[in-house]
Amino acid sequence: MKDYKFYSKISIAYLAVFISLSFIVVNILLKSHVISVLDKSLIDLKSKNITTKRIYAKIHTIDKSFDEELIIQNLIEDSQKEISFISVINWAGNFVCHPEIFKVGEKPSSKNDFENEKIDGDKLYHKFFSMLSSLETTEDSSPIIALETINDSDLIIANHLNLEEINFEVKNKRFFYIGIFSVFGLILWLFVLWVCRFLSNYFNKQVDQKVEELVANSKSIQDLNFSLEKYQERLNQITTEPYNEEVNDEVGEAAAKERILTYVRNELVPITISSIAYIYVENKITYIVTKEGKKSTTPDSLDKIFSLLNDKVYFKVNRQFIVGIAAIEKITKFENSKLKLAVTPASSLDIVIGKNKVSQFKQWLDL
Numbered sequence: 001m002k003d004y005k006f007y008s009k010i011s012i013a014y015l016a017v018f019i020s021l022s023f024i025v026v027n028i029l030l031k032s033h034v035i036s037v038l039d040k041s042l043i044d045l046k047s048k049n050i051t052t053k054r055i056y057a058k059i060h061t062i063d064k065s066f067d068e069e070l071i072i073q074n075l076i077e078d079s080q081k082e083i084s085f086i087s088v089i090n091w092a093g094n095f096v097c098h099p100e101i102f103k104v105g106e107k108p109s110s111k112n113d114f115e116n117e118k119i120d121g122d123k124l125y126h127k128f129f130s131m132l133s134s135l136e137t138t139e140d141s142s143p144i145i146a147l148e149t150i151n152d153s154d155l156i157i158a159n160h161l162n163l164e165e166i167n168f169e170v171k172n173k174r175f176f177y178i179g180i181f182s183v184f185g186l187i188l189w190l191f192v193l194w195v196c197r198f199l200s201n202y203f204n205k206q207v208d209q210k211v212e213e214l215v216a217n218s219k220s221i222q223d224l225n226f227s228l229e230k231y232q233e234r235l236n237q238i239t240t241e242p243y244n245e246e247v248n249d250e251v252g253e254a255a256a257k258e259r260i261l262t263y264v265r266n267e268l269v270p271i272t273i274s275s276i277a278y279i280y281v282e283n284k285i286t287y288i289v290t291k292e293g294k295k296s297t298t299p300d301s302l303d304k305i306f307s308l309l310n311d312k313v314y315f316k317v318n319r320q321f322i323v324g325i326a327a328i329e330k331i332t333k334f335e336n337s338k339l340k341l342a343v344t345p346a347s348s349l350d351i352v353i354g355k356n357k358v359s360q361f362k363q364w365l366d367l
Contacts, residue, residue, distance in 0.1 A: 006196075006200070007193060011189065015189075018188070027133060030132075031129075033170070034129060034166070038124045038125060042120070045086065047087050047158050052072060053148075054149070055068075055075065056150050056153065057151065060152065069096050069097055069155075073097040073098075073101065076098075079099045080100050081162070082161065082162060082165070083161070085142075085160050085162065086156075087103075087158045088150075088157055089108065089158070090154055091154045093108070096155065108138055108144055108158065110144055114143075119145060128161070135167040138180075142162050143160065147159070153327060173216060224293060238262055252320075258270055263297050269296055273308065273309060275292070277290055277323075278321060278343055279302065279305055280347070281319070285324065286305070289345060291326065293345040313325050313326075315364050317353050318352070318353070328343055337358065338353060339353040340352050
């Protein structure tokens with residue numbers, strides 16, 4: 001159910017973005033296509049103008065008895081279905097030649113809006129089409145866009161655009177682009193879903209692995225704390241029972257010294273080794289903290305003090321700390337497979353067992 005909701009949200013977001021981008025891109029492509037069609041139409045009209053002028057001049061030169069208008073009419077007849085076509089009007093403003101012969105003698109339904117202007121595809125696009133490449137409403141579906149005179153005559157060539165034909169081509173192109181983008185969008189959508197599924201599975205596996213590691217570490221920490229409590233109980237039993245060989249085997253050999261001389265300010269204070277909770281070094285000074293929370297200093301190094309202690313009861317965590325088993329309150333997981341010890345009395349410094357010493361610490365706890 002969660003996957004269904006996830007993929008639904010991805011699909012909705014994808015569709016919103018893709019449709020928006022497709023709408024923009026399709027209109028840009030359509031605009032470019034329409035301008036290209038209009039530019040080609042202008043080139044075609046220019047070619048037709050030149051051809052018509054040459055034919056008129058040739059006929060007029062060979063024999064003036066020929067009816068030039070009839071020849072031009074036959075030349076352009078039924079060309080109104082093309083994207084661009086020409087007609088011929090006289091100085092009175094009436095058609096004398098037109099692809100639709102029934103219009104001969106009529107006046108054009110529209111004037112030339114580009115008189116004395118240089119026209120191109122972009123200018124025609126903004127005149128007849130909207131920003132979405134849709135045809136604007138016009139009075140004439142084949143307006144005149146340019147006029148050219150024929151030399152040595154009173155005739156004028158009118159250049160027409162067949163806007164309906166252009167609009168029909170634009171609609172076909174729009175459907176073509178929509179079809180292409182639909183197919184592409186479907187393929188891309190499936191690819192996006194596949195990528196999301198792949199990444200989802202990958203990260204789910206990573207999360208599962210992390211959870212398994214946390215569970216394993218949690219179990220390991222529980223075992224360590226259980227072993228710690230058990231070991232502390234055994235030591236308490238050993239310290240309360242009368243001396244015998246079994247106790248001696250459990251505790252190990254007695255330390256060479258039972259007391260250590262320490263300093264509290266300028267006063268010498270002897271403390272019993274069994275009362276030590278932990279020892280640490282800070283700023284090159286060795287501090288001894290007792291189970292009662294009293295702190296004193298000693299000029300001896302950490303290694304020298306450790307040699308006086310019972311290694312069954314005290315563990316050298318690192319070059320900075322020696323901790324007694326009775327002082328350890330809790331063991332927790334720390335970064336990069338390390339362990340962190342909480343002690344009583346509380347330490348102002350973190351007591352961290354490096355990952356290289358974790359196995360040795362476990363052995364010390366008989367785990």
